[in-house]
Amino acid sequence: MDSIVVTGNGPLEGEIPIAGAKNACLALMPATLLTDAPLTLTNAPRLSDIRTMTALLESLGVEVAALQGGQVLALSSHALDSERADYDIVRKMRASILVLGPLLARHGRAEVSLPGGCAIGARPVDLHLRALEAMGAELDLRDGYVHARAPGGLRGATFEFPLVSVGATENALMAATLARGTTVLKNAAREPEIVDLAHCLRRMGARIEGEGTSTITIEGVDALDSATHPVVADRIELGTFMLAPAIAGGSVECLGGRLDLVQAFVDKLAETGVEVTETERGLRVTRTNDRVRAANVVTEPFPGFPTDLQAQFMALMCIADGTAVLEERIFENRFMHAPELLRMGAQIEVHGGTATVTGVERLRGAPVMATDLRASVSLILAGLAAEGETLLSRVYHLDRGYERIEEKLRGCGARVERVRG
Ligand code: UD1
Numbered sequence: 001m002d003s004i005v006v007t008g009n010g011p012l013e014g015e016i017p018i019a020g021a022k023n024a025c026l027a028l029m030p031a032t033l034l035t036d037a038p039l040t041l042t043n044a045p046r047l048s049d050i051r052t053m054t055a056l057l058e059s060l061g062v063e064v065a066a067l068q069g070g071q072v073l074a075l076s077s078h079a080l081d082s083e084r085a086d087y088d089i090v091r092k093m094r095a096s097i098l099v100l101g102p103l104l105a106r107h108g109r110a111e112v113s114l115p116g117g118c119a120i121g122a123r124p125v126d127l128h129l130r131a132l133e134a135m136g137a138e139l140d141l142r143d144g145y146v147h148a149r150a151p152g153g154l155r156g157a158t159f160e161f162p163l164v165s166v167g168a169t170e171n172a173l174m175a176a177t178l179a180r181g182t183t184v185l186k187n188a189a190r191e192p193e194i195v196d197l198a199h200c201l202r203r204m205g206a207r208i209e210g211e212g213t214s215t216i217t218i219e220g221v222d223a224l225d226s227a228t229h230p231v232v233a234d235r236i237e238l239g240t241f242m243l244a245p246a247i248a249g250g251s252v253e254c255l256g257g258r259l260d261l262v263q264a265f266v267d268k269l270a271e272t273g274v275e276v277t278e279t280e281r282g283l284r285v286t287r288t289n290d291r292v293r294a295a296n297v298v299t300e301p302f303p304g305f306p307t308d309l310q311a312q313f314m315a316l317m318c319i320a321d322g323t324a325v326l327e328e329r330i331f332e333n334r335f336m337h338a339p340e341l342l343r344m345g346a347q348i349e350v351h352g353g354t355a356t357v358t359g360v361e362r363l364r365g366a367p368v369m370a371t372d373l374r375a376s377v378s379l380i381l382a383g384l385a386a387e388g389e390t391l392l393s394r395v396y397h398l399d400r401g402y403e404r405i406e407e408k409l410r411g412c413g414a415r416v417e418r419v420r421g
Contacts, residue, residue: 002395004406006383007415008365011250014412016241018256018282019045019403020231024193025073026095027170028200028231029053032062032075033102034178035204037226039075044231046070049093049400056089056096060103080107087113087144093400097125098167100148101175104137110148114141127161127168134159135172135179156181156220164189164301169216170197176218177206185216191302192261196232203227235261237402239309240377242266242285244409246274247316248384249287252412257283264305268313271295272320294322294359299330311337311378318346319385320359328353337375340368344382344390365390373401380405384414 020043030053032039044050046069054064054073061081065074083103090096090113103110114125129139129146135154140147156179161168169189174197176183188194190212198211204227207219238257245252246269259266259278266276269285272292277284294317299307307330317324318341328334335355338348343366347358365388370376376398383390392398395418398405406416 001393001421003419003421004380004392004395004398005417005419006365006380006386006390006392008248008384008386008388009415010248012245012248012252012384012412012414013250015253015255016408016412018233018238018241018254021045021193021196021234021236022047022049022401023095023166023236024196025050025231026053027098027193027197028229029057029073029075030098030102031174031197031200031204032057032077033060033080033099034106034174035224035226036078037224039204039226040228041073041075042071042228042230044071044073045234046403047399047401048396049095052089052093053095056085056099059086059089060099083107083110085110085112090115095167097128098171098174100128100146101132101171104132104148104150105154105175105178108150108153110146112146112148114144114146125168127163127165128171131159131161131168131172131185132175135175135183154179156183156218158184158186160186161188166191166193169194173197173208173216173218174201176220177201177208177224179218179220181220183218183220185218186214188214188216189301190214192232192235200227200229203229233258233261236306236308236374238262238283239265239306240312240381240402241408242269242276242283243312243316243381244384244412244414245285246272246287246292247319247381248414250412251284251286253279253282253284255282259283264303265309268295268297268305272316291319291321291359292316294320294324294357296325298327301330307331307334308374310334311374312381314338314348314355314357315341315378315382317357317359318348318363318382319361323356323358326355326357328355336371337378340370340375340379341382343368344386346382362387364388367391367393369393370397373397377402377405380416384409
């Protein structure tokens with residue numbers, strides 16, 4: 001198993017290109033199931049999660065060609081020959097549940113294993129199922145699988161999500177594009193990945209209004225067509241790399257970064273004293289003062305502060321001047337990075353969904369490991385500001401969501417090496 005060694009060595013200078021969004025791409029790829037016509041995604045990130053989704057779609061009979069080194073994905077469902085998403089693949093990645101809505105909408109039936117994924121709480125899929133049921137799906141949960149049928153096809157419905165769910169909104173949105181009549185999704189997620197999916201579906205001929213607000217209206221159409229769509233920039237990768245100079249000092253330009261994708265996060269950076277400016281090519285982040293100030297964070301659905309940046313922000317708070325309270329409101333078990341950061345000399349107390357972080361002058365390198373994607377990257381960030389070496393094991397979590405992370409950081413002067421094992 002590979003590991004990564006980070007040696008803290010002062011300020012960073014340079015630029016980092018931001019890839020297409022993993023989470024957008026994982027929702028866009030299953031959209032191919034809605035049509036026999038080809039779907040081409042450009043600006044796709046090259047990540048193991050994308051390869052997992054590729055394997056899942058291929059197991060259903062979808063043709064997937066990864067072109068230009070994987071940055072272009074050409075998908076076609078014209079020879080689809082299965083409606084069963086097997087446990088063997090689904091257990092690797094929770095986003096696999098996103099094939100359920102499109103399969104059901106187009107083929108009237110689907111069997112999808114209940115997912116696994118990151119170990120960050122119970123993460124049920126009840127909302128996905130309830131939204132599809134409202135559209136007339138008949139569901140049966142047996143042997144760890146959702147057996148779904150829509151004998152006469154799905155029909156439009158009004159459904160209000162009892163809590164905001166990104167994945168359930170995506171599943172319902174895709175299913176509704178081919179349902180008979182009008183679907184109104186209330187309390188829908190507003191994340192940029194939802195907006196990106198709606199844009200792609202519209203390019204395919206879907207009739208959608210209101211994406212990016214909490215009410216999305218979809219007029220079902222008979223069929224969708226071919227389309228080419230560029231995947232939106234990854235706001236979580238962007239936020240992660242913006243934290244690198246915030247933590248290590250210096251100035252880094254994140255190419256392709258957009259303020260509207262990370263406004264709540266940038267507001268927090270401003271509170272800490274880190275400067276963010278828009279440039280022609282993206283966002284530049286500069287830390288000039290000696291130490292950042294502590295800032296409290298509450299994670300919320302978009303446009304609030306993203307849960308997927310909480311771990312990385314905690315790494316910054318570990319070396320801030322003062323005490324920060326970080327409240328996690330999306331997932332109940334998302335402080336797995338805290339005990340690892342403690343090993344590096346951080347001062348953190350966790351009580352339920354709240355972590356209180358008192359900044360220290362300096363962290364110390366240590367062997368650490370993490371059990372989820374964002375927790376892993378927070379330890380790399382912490383390593384940039386630590387004295388000595390930080391050795392991160394279980395790097396496969398990192399490879400799920402960050403493309404060439406060691407190269408990107410090295411490009412700015414960081415000492416980050418992958419050790420093959
Ligand atoms: C997506 C992102 C993930 C991010 C999360 C929240 C992808 C592939 N993943 O995950 O990186 O951390 O949004 O921004 O896009 N819930 C239920 N029942 C459901 C569905 C969700 O109770 O049927 C709960 C979850 O347990 C969680 C909350 O709703 O507490 C939000 O989850 P959701 O927005 O659905 O997250 P994902 O789509 O899984």
